[in-house]
Amino acid sequence: MDMNGIEDIKLRLDQIKVVAVTCLGITSPLLANKRFDACIMDEAGQTTLPVSLGPLMFASVFVLVGDHYQLPPLVQSTEAQKNGMGASLFCRLSEAHPQAISALQSQYRMSAGIMELSNSLIYDNRLRCGSTEVENAKLKCRTLKSVSPWLKEVLNPYRPVIFINTDMLPALEAKENKTVNNPIEAHIIAEVCFLHRFASTNSSWHVWEDIGIITPYNSRANLICRAVSTSVEIHTIDKYQGRDKDCILVSFVRSSENPRNCVSSLLGDWHRINVALTHAKKKLIMVGSCKTLSKVPLLKLLIEKFQTLFIGYDLLGYIDGSKPCPLATLTQANTIRPNPSYILWTRQDQLILNAVIGSISPTIISFIAQATTSRQAWKILANTYAKPSRGRIKQIKNQLKNSTKGSLGITEFMQTIKTRADDLALLGALMDEEEITDKILDGLGDDYKELVRTVQARDTSITFEELHEKLLNFEASLQPIPPKPH
Numbered sequence: 406m407d408m409n410g411i412e413d414i415k416l417r418l419d420q421i422k423v424v425a426v427t428c429l430g431i432t433s434p435l436l437a438n439k440r441f442d443a444c445i446m447d448e449a450g451q452t453t454l455p456v457s458l459g460p461l462m463f464a465s466v467f468v469l470v471g472d473h474y475q476l477p478p479l480v481q482s483t484e485a486q487k488n489g490m491g492a493s494l495f496c497r498l499s500e501a502h503p504q505a506i507s508a509l510q511s512q513y514r515m516s517a518g519i520m521e522l523s524n525s526l527i528y529d530n531r532l533r534c535g536s537t538e539v540e541n542a543k544l545k546c547r548t549l550k551s552v553s554p555w556l557k558e559v560l561n562p563y564r565p566v567i568f569i570n571t572d573m574l575p576a577l578e579a580k581e582n583k584t585v586n587n588p589i590e591a592h593i594i595a596e597v598c599f600l601h602r603f604a605s606t607n608s609s610w611h612v613w614e615d616i617g618i619i620t621p622y623n624s625r626a627n628l629i630c631r632a633v634s635t636s637v638e639i640h641t642i643d644k645y646q647g648r649d650k651d652c653i654l655v656s657f658v659r660s661s662e663n664p665r666n667c668v669s670s671l672l673g674d675w676h677r678i679n680v681a682l683t684h685a686k687k688k689l690i691m692v693g694s695c696k697t698l699s700k701v702p703l704l705k706l707l708i709e710k711f712q713t714l715f716i717g718y719d720l721l722g723y724i725d726g727s728k729p730c731p732l733a734t735l736t737q738a739n740t741i742r743p744n745p746s747y748i749l750w751t752r753q754d755q756l757i758l759n760a761v762i763g764s765i766s767p768t769i770i771s772f773i774a775q776a777t778t779s780r781q782a783w784k785i786l787a788n789t790y791a792k793p794s795r796g797r798i799k800q801i802k803n804q805l806k807n808s809t810k811g812s813l814g815i816t817e818f819m820q821t822i823k824t825r826a827d828d829l830a831l832l833g834a835l836m837d838e839e840e841i842t843d844k845i846l847d848g849l850g851d852d853y854k855e856l857v858r859t860v861q862a863r864d865t866s867i868t869f870e871e872l873h874e875k876l877l878n879f880e881a882s883l884q885p886i887p888p889k890p891h
């Protein structure tokens with residue numbers, strides 16, 4: 406039907422039985438005098454109360470559809486939040502009238518292994534798979550011979566849920582202009598993504614629509630975009646509600662030496678975690694630091710549910726040369742073609758090189774700037790810092806000679822001497838315990854004269870631990886006595 410002008414549209418609207426419109430779109434003048442028998446509102450758990458009321462005024466019967474275990478309405482004002490705007494009409498009515506709820510239990514999205522996670526953590530085991538096809542759905546992959554064991558596990562179709570633990574890597578979060586990022590984790594995500602595409606059996610190389618990446622932070626999504634450098638869909642957790650993919654990769658980002666801060670972050674909200682866990686159909690791959698994430702109670706339970714996969718596993722071969730780079734091309738029947746093992750090897754190696762670069766202090770990075778492989782970087786570092794050269798031994802001995810306690814605490818000072826003695830031992834210039842004790846006593850300063858004399862007057866040598874204890878007691882006795890409270 407051709408529609409010319411508003412009158413035509415109105416005429417058409419009078420004839421049709423069902424109108425689909427957004428909650429705010431209902432205010433269109435075209436609908437001003439419309440009445441409906443019933444109003445069905447989807448995603449009602451995410452809609453604020455005033456926004457919900459608009460469409461409900463148009464009908465005498467309404468059905469709200471939603472899940473208040475997923476994200477609540479987004480309310481940015483803390484004042485509005487405090488005064489109850491964060492609770493949707495859906496949530497309020499379901500609490501006030503539990504008899505009016507019809508709880509749907511069959512879901513058709515997640516396979517059994519993925520459903521099991523949110524089922525036990527959030528839904529109290531009430532969810533069921535709607536069909537055996539959904540229940541048993543698997544992400545089929547070709548078997549790749551020349552990949553590390555951890556990547557083979559990632560590809561294993563019989564592992565629907567994988568948690569890749571980055572605790573063995575220097576994959577710490579970085580904060581820049583109030584945004585949180587984790588470059589190493591971004592590279593791991595890119596690697597896993599690439600591998601999945603590489604091993605996929607059901608679509609061509611450039612098709613990425615069955616993979617999606619979820620992350621809590623916007624800045625993070627941008628960083629992963631750069632690392633993945635393809636058209637794979639990357640969104641924040643909040644934006645993923647309402648979408649799904651065969652394979653979802655979740656990057657948790659937070660990895661800190663002071664993990665306590667993470668509890669108050671976006672990850673502290675269990676609704677958000679539930680969204681991250683419930684949008685994959687066949688495979689859910691999570692990447693994060695178990696040490697940090699365990700500080701969030703729900704994530705601790707999640708991590709405890711299955712054995713996490715340590716990345717770092719079987720990577721030594723790249724560094725020590727026992728897993729050399731395969732040939733870049735293969736010749737078969739006089740045709741030269743790219744060698745897939747070469748591509749996988751170089752990507753894995755770049756990941757390790759990034760991990761090495763990420764773990765060293767900025768002043769040293771320039772030394773390895775020329776390295777193109779992890780092995781080259783490692784060799785430069787070993788030659789510079791670990792080679793038992795006479796120069797290096799002399800340098801450490803000089804540092805030892807000039808070490809004094811100064812303003813350091815006893816424990817810190819003794820630790821400095823011990824570390825240098827350990828460095829010398831690694832270079833083959835072992836110091837015996839008595840020499841270490843002498844170095845410590847020499848560096849203590851005048852305050853400790855009395856104790857130094859007592860230790861030197863002993864017939865038997867003193868152990869490092871015994872000396873530590875004596876010095877700590879002496880240090881305490883040197884502290885000024887606080888005045889007694891009145």
Ligand SMILES: Nc1ncnc2c1ncn2[C@@H]1O[C@H](COP(=O)(O)OP(=O)(O)OP(=O)(O)O)[C@@H](O)[C@H]1O
Pocket residue numbers: 512513514535646647648649
């Ligand atoms: N009866 C069905 N048979 C097969 N697949 C179904 C059926 N119903 C839904 N699905 C599939 O299940 C997935 C989830 O469906 P849908 O998006 O409607 O759920 P939802 O509860 O509205 O989720 P959300 O609120 O997260 O958007 C989709 O991939 C959809 O194709």
